[in-house]
Each structure stands twice: as C-alpha cells, then as structure tokens.
Amino acid sequence: MSKIIVGGCSFTDKHMPKFAKPKPLDYKMWPEIIGEMKNCEVINTARSGFGNQAIYHETLRAIWNNIDNIEHVYVMWSEWARQDFLTEAGYRTVIPRLENDEYKKTQAFYQRTWSRPFPNMQQLIDTNINYIYSMQIICKNLGIKYTAVQAMKPVPQFVENVFLDTPFAYKIIRHPLIEKIDNFMGWPMLDHVGGYNIVDLCNLSMGSSWRISIEDAHPNEKAQRFIASKIHEYSTK
C-alpha cells in the first residue's frame, strides 16, 4: 500500500481531538481523511505545538524512512514565530502569542536563557521560508508529489510590537524566494498580498462554525472534512 507522509502542528496532529476543550473528542483529522480518499497508509508526523523547524525535520525523517513507497507529501506549516528546541524527548516549542502579555514573557524567557532578544520579523521570515523552500525542492528532487498549505496567520500580530499584518506582508513580498514557492495552496498566505491560510478559508466558508468551541480555536470534525476536501482538490488538479 502506498503511503502519504504528513507534517504539521495541532491542525494536523491525529491526537489533537483527545485534548479538545472543554472536553475530549474523537474524530478523524484531514490527513486520515485524505488517506481514505487515496487509499493510502498515512504516516502523520504532526504534533500539537510544533513549529516549522520541527515540522521540517520530522517530515524529512519520515520521507527517508519510507522512501520506496511514497505517494504524496503534505505539509501544513504552522506559525512562523514558534521556536523549536531539540531535546532527547523530541522538540519543545516556544509559542509566543498576543494573549496574556506573552510578548513580554517571551522576551523575558530569551533574556534569561540566552541574554539576547527574541528574533525579529525578518529573521523569522528568512528561516521559515528556508524550510518551506527546502522541503519543496527535496520532494521535487526525489520525484515525490508535494502539497503545502499554511494553517493559520504566519506571524502573530505582536512581533516587534506591531499590531498589523502589513509589515509582515511588505517583507514577504520583497523576499527573494517569494516567486519560487510552488505547490503551496493559498501562497503567500495573507489576504493583503492575495493569499490565504486554512483559518481564512474556514472563516470564509463556514463562519465561526469551524471551531471546536468558543475556547478552542482548532478545526472541528466538519472543518477537518472541509480542509481535507480542499487540499485533495488542490493537490489533484
């Protein structure tokens, strides 16, 4: 049986429903739905919390361990501000968010740990786009079909204390790799520059009914089916 290899964060992690709030749920995520559509075994490397460095390495490791029998690689990239740290127990990820004054807490963590500030927006863009481009090139080189998409807005609206998407959009459209990204549904990810991400797509098509609950902004069962159909449609056209 051919395999599909999948990378991502909580939007893709097959264990995510068990940790849904306010109570655990049980449903299939988009990779498993696509696996059924294509009649393929699914190697789902996604883990809740992962940033793109972790997604890159875990997906690539799975590619190499299954190299003889891969039908397709799908990566749903995560927030670009997340920072992954490799430990014996796997990756641990710092997830800076706007809520609860976490910008200041993130900076405090960086000062305490490295005596240096959190990376700036240009550094985040350069690093993440390197991973995205590298994955695309490797799949192409190995002759493996590849589809990418962005789960949510790439940078939370507080990096460098900026509360708008415009500075990110401005930097990304000037990046030398912007025109080289292929097979990426919704690229360049932000509506400011003509792109979209999965949250945008769900909001547009389903209003707020895609969320698990008011307190849990992950895609629910219906949304996972919707996401699977959209990615499948994009990757087979």
Added chain:
Amino acid sequence: MSAKKIIVGGCSFTDKNYPKFAKPKPLDFKMWPEHIGSMLNKEVINTARCGYGNQAIYHQTLKAIMNNRVDHVFVMWTCWIRQDFLINDADKRDYITLDLGLKHKVNDLREYRFNHDEWYDNSFNKNWLVVDYNDKDIVLKQPTIKQIIDTNMNYIYSMQTICEKLNIGYTACQSLKPKIDPFVLIEHPYIEKIKNFMGWPMLEKIGGWSFDKSLKEKYGHDYIGVSSCDGHPNEKAHKIIAHKIMEYMNV
C-alpha cells in the same frame, strides 16, 4: 548585473574574522575562502562565523544564495553536536550556539558549568511557554546522537539538493571531526546520497576524513596550528586547505 560570486558557509575554520581572535595574540592572514576567491577570480560572500553550528551555517548560507548571483557554494560543515538558537543579536550574528562537547557555553555569554541536561531541563521544561500535552513530568535532556545525526544529515542533504536544483556548483567538507558514533552514521538511510563532499563520510573508521584530523596527522600540529594554545589552522594550513579544495574540484 554584477559578476557571479562564490558563497561560503562555515564556522571558525572559515570565518574571515577568525585571525583577529587567534590566541595568544591577534593575527592577520587570509582564510581558505579568500584564497579560493583569488584563484577563481570571484567575489567571496563569506557567511561563516566563529562558533556556528550546522543549523546556523545552513540558514546563513541559504540566505546568501538567495540574495546573490551565485557561481559556486562551498560549505565547510562544523562539529555536529553544536546546537544553534536563533536570537536577535545586535552584531547580526543571528545565532547563539551551545556546544554539547564543551563544559561551558561558547561565545561570550554566561557560562554553564553544570551539565547540559540540567540546562535543557531548566530552559525548556519548567517553562510556561512550552506546550506539551502528556509528558510534563519527564526530565528533559540534551538530544541524543541519533537525533543529532538525523538533523545534521537533513541540513547537509538539503544544501546539496538546493544547489543541484538551482544548477549551482557545490563543494562540501568537514572542519572538525564529528563526535558521533560511526556505526550509527553508517546506518543512516541516505548516507549514500551525499555527494560533492570531500572526505565523506568524515570518520576514519568508515573510510572518511575531516580537515582538522587529516591536517594534523599529515603535517603535525606545530606546522599547521596557530599556536600551542590555539588549534585552529594557521596561515600555511589555510593555503593547503584552499589547494586541496581546488584539487578536489579539479580546477
């Protein structure tokens, strides 16, 4: 449009500013990338910085590739057990590096004279920022050799593949002998896929070599080392390295 350039990535064995930090006293000599630039009559974009690990080398080299018209890329990969962390640094260094082989943190930061497992647990476990659903109680430790091999192999293979796909010449080599188990490395699923890498697979036991060890064995430390307290390659050694790389490229 400007003439094509050569892009170089690496650590202190490649950093053009390294001689200023030589011990016991600052020196002034050309490093191997600048010799190769002269031999090929090409402008050199040297992204190497003392202390960098391979993650930093990968990203800084790739950034330079994307921002220039490139003729050839040279990467002298460093010690595999270095762990790089992206930071916003005033001197544009971009990364700070923890060398798991040392008893203290490299660069000029606070020193961590306790063991690295403790540093990992303190930094990444007892921290509100780190998400983990079901293994909060475990003690975090530094990555294993297997994880380190997987991660470094990914960077080395990715760089090779990108240069190949962009039709850019590429030559790789290893500066410091990696402190990794040769028998774990040899089992890696794409060990045979690494190309254009002088001395691959780097370790004597499996038929490879790295620059530091091979130069010391052939010429002796006194001939090629900066001083008795600084094991970096000296001026003569950099000329030898440049010639060996050119010879490998068949130029």
